[in-house]
Amino acid sequence: MTHAGLISPMTLADPQPLTIAGREFRSRLMVGTGKYASNAQMIEAIEASGAEVVTVAVRRVDLDRSKDEAILHHLDPDQYFLLANTAGCFNAADAIRYARLARAAGFNEWVKLEVIGDQQTLLPDTAGLLEATKTLVEEGFKVLAYTNEDLITALRLEDAGAVAVMPLASPIGSGLGMLNPYAIRTIKQRCTIPVIVDAGVGTASDACIVMEQGVDGILMNTGIAAAKEPVRMAVAMRSAVEAGRNAYLAGRMPKREVAVPSSPTTGMLGS
Amino acid sequence: MLLGEIVFSVNGAERCLAAGSTVADLLASLGLDARAVVIERNGTILRDRASFAKLELASDDSIEIVHFVGGG
Numbered sequence: 001m002t003h004a005g006l007i008s009p010m011t012l013a014d015p016q017p018l019t020i021a022g023r024e025f026r027s028r029l030m031v032g033t034g035k036y037a038s039n040a041q042m043i044e045a046i047e048a049s050g051a052e053v054v055t056v057a058v059r060r061v062d063l064d065r066s067k068d069e070a071i072l073h074h075l076d077p078d079q080y081f082l083l084a085n086t087a088g089c090f091n092a093a094d095a096i097r098y099a100r101l102a103r104a105a106g107f108n109e110w111v112k113l114e115v116i117g118d119q120q121t122l123l124p125d126t127a128g129l130l131e132a133t134k135t136l137v138e139e140g141f142k143v144l145a146y147t148n149e150d151l152i153t154a155l156r157l158e159d160a161g162a163v164a165v166m167p168l169a170s171p172i173g174s175g176l177g178m179l180n181p182y183a184i185r186t187i188k189q190r191c192t193i194p195v196i197v198d199a200g201v202g203t204a205s206d207a208c209i210v211m212e213q214g215v216d217g218i219l220m221n222t223g224i225a226a227a228k229e230p231v232r233m234a235v236a237m238r239s240a241v242e243a244g245r246n247a248y249l250a251g252r253m254p255k256r257e258v259a260v261p262s263s264p265t266t267g268m269l270g271s
Numbered sequence: 272m273l274l275g276e277i278v279f280s281v282n283g284a285e286r287c288l289a290a291g292s293t294v295a296d297l298l299a300s301l302g303l304d305a306r307a308v309v310i311e312r313n314g315t316i317l318r319d320r321a322s323f324a325k326l327e328l329a330s331d332d333s334i335e336i337v338h339f340v341g342g343g
Contacts, residue, residue, distance in 0.1 A: 032343030042341065057342025060282040060335065061308055063301055069340045072307060087342050101337050104309045104316045172343070199343075221343030 014245065018217050020194050021110075021142045021163040026052050028211070029241045030083070030196065032221025036230065039074045045224055046080070048234035054080040055112055055219065057087050058098050077107055083144070085112040090125070092132035099136055110142040112166065112198075112219075122172040126153045130160055137161035146198050149183035151190060158193050165191055166198035166219060169210055173222045175202025178210050185213045204233075204240035211244025212252070279332035288328065295323040303336065311335040 018025045030053035036042035046054060056071055075082065084102030089095035092115055099111040115132055117125030124147050133143050137160060144164040145157045154165045167187055170176035177200060178184060188195045194216035201207050201223045210218055218241055227233035278287045281297070288296060294317065298305055310317045313333050317326065328334070 033341035034343045036341065055343055056339040058309075058337050059340045061301075061303065061338050063282055063284070063336075065302075069338075070307060071339050071341055082339070084339065085342050100316055101309050101311060102339075104318055105339065219343075 012246075014249070018194065020144070020216075025081070025217075026050075027238075027241075028217035028245060029207075029238055030055065030217060030219040031224060031234070032219070033071055033075070034221050035225040039071070041230055042225075043074055045230040045234040046075075048231050048238065049224065050238045052081050053083050053219075055083045055085050055221070057085055058102050081110075082107045083110055083112050085146075086114045086132075088116070089114060090116050090119075092128040092135070095128070095132045096135055099132075099141060100139075103141065108142075109140055110144065110163075111136065112144045112146060113162075114146045124148050124168075126150065129153070130156055133157055133160045133162050144196065149180045149187065151183065151186050154187045154191050154195075158191050162193060164194040164196050164216075166196045168199040169197050169206065170200030172199040173226075174200050175206075175223060175226070176200055177202055177206035178213075181209070181213055184210070184215060188214050188216075201237075204236040207237050207240040208244035208247070211241055212248050214248050217241075277328060277330040277332075279328055279330060279334060281334045282336055292328050293324055294326045294328065297328060297334070298323065298336075301336075308336050308338045311337070 018028050027050045029049055029051045031046055031049050031051040032055045033042055054075060062069055086095040086098040089098055095113055095115045102111060103109050113132055115125045115128035116122050126147060129145055129147060133145055136143050143162045144166055145162045146166045147153050147157060149167045154167060157165050167184060169178040184197060196217040196219055197210045197215050198219040201210060201218060201220045207218055224230050224234045224237060275290050276287045277290050278285060288300065294310060305320045305323055
């Protein structure tokens with residue numbers, strides 16, 4: 001007997017696909033484009049990840065042409081949704097300037113807003129972040145705000161008009177996984193706008209556990225790019241994000257401190 | 272600076288071109304495609320790429336030319 005076709009696609013469909021600012025996305029995994037050994041490897045990894053949202057940074061053109069840094073002729077803007085970041089900005093004014101430059105490139109008015117407060121930890125400057133969010137929202141930007149795992153900041157960002165909050169799992173590039181699941185869950189429970197966990201996911205289990213908290217998605221870069229085999233890790237992350245989402249939707253069993261048998265305790269031989 | 276030249280900065284480095292040169296001339300001299308870059312002149316973004324051919328550079332202009340690179 002075959003069971004093929006027993007599970008309808010409806011059963012396995014996500015009841016609420018990821019939607020940010022009214023735009024629906026096909027994947028809950030968003031990926032960065034930094035730190036790859038080559039552009040060819042980057043493209044292969046992004047393709048393997050199934051991601052639609054792909055982040056890019058704004059930098060000066062290298063006029064000496066010593067390196068091929070431009071990324072646009074490798075990424076088809078019809079296939080991927082380009083999300084510019086303001087990485088490297090240490091105050092609101094710089095972040096606003098970078099966001100405006102990114103928008104002038106002509107793809108969209110979305111920005112992954114980073115205002116970094118500390119060189120060593122790259123933790124966000126939440127005061128600067130709020131200030132920049134307000135200004136950019138007034139200018140018509142769709143702001144996805146990279147923030148820490150503080151609930152109050154997340155709520156303030158929502159009030160300021162951000163279209164998503166992006167709390168960190170752990171510091172950028174650390175690969176430490178999610179350090180504060182309680183805080184991430186609380187932000188998800190209290191915010192109306194989507195919560196995309198950004199930074200710190202180091203391996204597939206990290207991604208799965210993040211998604212099991214019920215958040216709307218994950219953005220990662222180093223977790224894939226710094227793996228020994230980035231393309232294979234991209235596949236793993238894709239599966240992990242889907243697995244974590246499904247586990248969240250399915251609702252896990254309660255944890256117990258005692259064993260409960262899975263097989264009948266009656267009908268044993270000799271009883 | 273030679274007679275008939277203007278000196279200005281591009282991405283923090285000094286450059287010179289013939290007086291009367293436009294933003295389009297600058298891009299051509301650098302071998303850059305206007306569609307692939309964003310230009311800021313003295314802090315103001317030049318949004319209208321069609322204007323590049325008419326927009327003359329001036330001495331002491333501060334030009335920034337940026338593009339998208341890999342990032343997270």
